[in-house]
Amino acid sequence: MIDLWATKWDISYQALNDLKVMMGINTDPEVTNDPPKSESAIQSNERLKASSDGGRLWRNNTGVHTIYDGNGQPVRYIRYGLCNDSKQLNQRLKACDLIGIQPVLITPTMVGHYIGQFKARECKPEGWVYSDNEHEQAQCRFIELVLSLGGDARFVSKR
Secondary structure, eight states, X not given: OXXXXXXXXXXXXXHHHHHHHHHTOOSSOOOOSSOOOXXXXXXXXXXXXXXXXXXXXXXXXXXXXXXXXXTSXXXXXXXXXXXXXXXXXXXXXXXXXXXXXXXXXXXXXXXXXXXXXXEEEEEOOTTOOOOOOHHHHHHHHHHXXXXXXXXXXXXXXXX
């Protein structure tokens, strides 16, 4: 999807590559002899890294809990997690695995004051390559939204 958009608007290969790096979209995985790190290991590392930088990242668990009546028929659904208000929204926009805040020092007009910048990380196992399927497109849309509003969001697939 991003490649098609870039072609439509005559965006240079270098600019498109820079955007992909900024968003953490790995299109050319590194070849190593080390076993790949799991998504869980990548998440743990991102959370530790955020804390050491003065920020925090929390797990965004997303899903649906079904409540059944006495006959085993579903009577109510309880949705949880960001961007999961409805099935339709969740199909279009998938919030990242990790959501948090990081301190950012503001300069000239508010010298010495910090603000909290929204931060989101979509963790993938090491070696992951963006495949542009519907699920990843919905994750990418969330990342694009966060970036467009001044937040810090990206895919993460290595330590």
